[in-house]
Amino acid sequence: MSHDRALAVPTVTTDRGRVRGLWRDHRSADGTVSRAAIFLGIPYAASPVGDARFDAPRPPNRWDGVRPAVSYGPTPQRNSPFMVATIPEPSVPGESTLSVNVTTPDPSPGAALPVLVYIHGGGFIGGSAASPWYGGQAFARDGVVTVSMSYRLATEGFLWIDGAVNNRGVRDWLAGLEWVQRNIAAFGGDPTRVTIAGQSAGGSAVMRLLAMPAAQPLFTSVLALSPADATETVERARSLARRIAERAGVSADAVGFAAVDERRLFDARVAGSEPSSPDPLVALIADAPGMLALTPVIDGDVILESVEDALRAGVGADKALLIGSTAHEFNDVAASIMDLAAQCDPIDVLRRAGLPAGLAEAMVARDAHGGAVAAIAQAYSDVIFRRCVPGWALARTAGPGRSWAYDFRWTSRAAHLSGALHCLDLPFGFDILARDDARRVTGQAPQGLADAVHNDWLSLVRDGRVDAREFVNERATVIYLDDGSRAVATGYALEGDVWEATRA
Numbered sequence: 448m449s450h451d452r453a454l455a456v457p458t459v460t461t462d463r464g465r466v467r468g469l470w471r472d473h474r475s476a477d478g479t480v481s482r483a484a485i486f487l488g489i490p491y492a493a494s495p496v497g498d499a500r501f502d503a504p505r506p507p508n509r510w511d512g513v514r515p516a517v518s519y520g521p522t523p524q525r526n527s528p529f530m531v532a533t534i535p536e537p538s539v540p541g542e543s544t545l546s547v548n549v550t551t552p553d554p555s556p557g558a559a560l561p562v563l564v565y566i567h568g569g570g571f572i573g574g575s576a577a578s579p580w581y582g583g584q585a586f587a588r589d590g591v592v593t594v595s596m597s598y599r600l601a602t603e604g605f606l607w608i609d610g611a612v613n614n615r616g617v618r619d620w621l622a623g624l625e626w627v628q629r630n631i632a633a634f635g636g637d638p639t640r641v642t643i644a645g646q647s648a649g650g651s652a653v654m655r656l657l658a659m660p661a662a663q664p665l666f667t668s669v670l671a672l673s674p675a676d677a678t679e680t681v682e683r684a685r686s687l688a689r690r691i692a693e694r695a696g697v698s699a700d701a702v703g704f705a706a707v708d709e710r711r712l713f714d715a716r717v718a719g720s721e722p723s724s725p726d727p728l729v730a731l732i733a734d735a736p737g738m739l740a741l742t743p744v745i746d747g748d749v750i751l752e753s754v755e756d757a758l759r760a761g762v763g764a765d766k767a768l769l770i771g772s773t774a775h776e777f778n779d780v781a782a783s784i785m786d787l788a789a790q791c792d793p794i795d796v797l798r799r800a801g802l803p804a805g806l807a808e809a810m811v812a813r814d815a816h817g818g819a820v821a822a823i824a825q826a827y828s829d830v831i832f833r834r835c836v837p838g839w840a841l842a843r844t845a846g847p848g849r850s851w852a853y854d855f856r857w858t859s860r861a862a863h864l865s866g867a868l869h870c871l872d873l874p875f876g877f878d879i880l881a882r883d884d885a886r887r888v889t890g891q892a893p894q895g896l897a898d899a900v901h902n903d904w905l906s907l908v909r910d911g912r913v914d915a916r917e918f919v920n921e922r923a924t925v926i927y928l929d930d931g932s933r934a935v936a937t938g939y940a941l942e943g944d945v946w947e948a949t950r951a
Contacts, residue, residue: 459554459634463510464510464511465512468549470484472652474881475588483587486516491546493505493545495545496945501701501704502612502615519539519548520539520577521539522537523597523598524573524850527539529573529949534732535579535884539575546597547595548577551636552590554634559640562594562640564596564642566596566620566649566653568870570743571739576759583877587914590909593632594623594930599615602617604710607690608699610894613746618749621749625665642666642669644671647674655754658754659750663762667767668769670770672905673874675753676838680744681747681777695712724799725896726796729799732797741794741854765847767848769850769853771925773872778825779824789818795821806948830945834949835946837922838947851913852918853925855867855875855927855928856927857896864890874897876897903925921945923935
């Protein structure tokens with residue numbers, strides 16, 4: 448890009464009108480400064496209000512002149528549902544909640560740069576595309592266009608409503624990716640080289656998209672960070688809808704739910720099912736695989752089958768996949784009842800939670816140094832997140848698509864945290880260790896490890912591959928070790944057994 452062009456106000460023509468962004472400088476760890484064009488809050492769909500509230504996403508209206516795209520658009524998250532949020536994910540008021548944010552090093556048609564589309568997490572009930580962590584300035588430095596997208600959350604996006612369009616949040620993902628296909632070339636991106644990425648619920652989202660026939664033309668590679676196996680049946684989704692309707696005092700259909708405002712309906716979502724066991728420790732493990740109530744639903748329309756079944760049938764078989772988790776994902780979440788765990792027999796707890804005797808013993812032996820508390824906390828992380836890595840990576844045997852796995856084992860140096868917890872890998876992959884809000888999570892962290900993680904993400908986005916053996920080769924796993932080094936070794940053997948024991 449010429450010096451004169453870099454100084455001009457970045458302006459791009461989309462299929463709905465022109466947008467004006469701004470230039471933003473990014474200082475890398477080595478002190479070098481790069482410049483990227485930022486476009487925020489571009490609508491990819493109309494405001495989901497009124498009669499559009501429980502409908503499929505509708506095209507946004509066209510606009511005249513040049514629309515400012517210099518501040519984040521309204522977010523579907525009205526207020527964070529989390530008492531403590533690891534990632535800064537602000538809530539922005541307003542109605543036009545379905546939007547994308549674009550960061551590009553070269554906002555000109557013909558640049559044909561690879562594209563990273565990021566879908567945020569938050570358990571399908573929270574999270575925000577307006578997080579500064581997702582800006583992608585380090586990717587722009589490396590010649591990649593980054594897009595972050597919002598989507599309807601909680602009851603607005605995932606509540607089953609008889610008489611309405613369902614899987615609305617999933618349809619939002621599709622609409623956002625379709626926007627990318629139509630428009631990203633104008634921002635310097637290549638629509639034939641799109642990697643979809645997401646963490647936590649966002650990781651579940653990209654795995655769901657990988658397993659959807661309708662989504663296949665929209666991307667070429669997948670980066671699944673800490674995904675969980677989150678899909679409901681219509682029967683269970685209807686049952687939840689009835690409980691929520693009863694709590695809200697309305698009928699469990701489109702007419703009834705339309706009479707309830709978004710805030711009240713969101714509050715009514717806590718009408719959950721009864722735990723499977725009166726023993727809270729047993730229920731903690733036994734109910735963990737289905738802990739997300741408001742999720743995509745196998746409806747026979749948009750979603751035809753489970754992720755595993757679709758992958759085994761060859762859906763998404765031509766896509767490259769990098770999938771993994773942190774070592775101690777939700778161990779800290781389980782700590783809320785760890786006073787009970789200290790007095791229990793962990794093998795007995797895991798057996799009563801449905802894990803076979805030999806597997807329960809192996810899981811406890813692995814964490815023998817920490818006793819019952821460590822064993823049960825780690826089992827909680829395993830049955831929600833870590834079991835999915837080998838389960839899904841090994842299901843992809845029906846085509847040429849290649850699969851790599853990673854295991855992030857570096858532990859936080861922040862005084863108030865311990866372990867390789869949920870979200871800890873994101874500041875490394877996005878290469879944002881210098882941010883104050885990232886240091887609050889990581890503490891003093893090695894830039895060399897950020898370089899390694901970021902480069903693995905970058906290699907997938909740019910080249911469709913990772914510099915490591917594939918997972919099918921003796922469960923080869925890229926391991927980011929606690930000493931800050933990167934290694935490739937056998938991994939996820941025990942978690943594979945957990946997958947087999949819990950997937951039914």
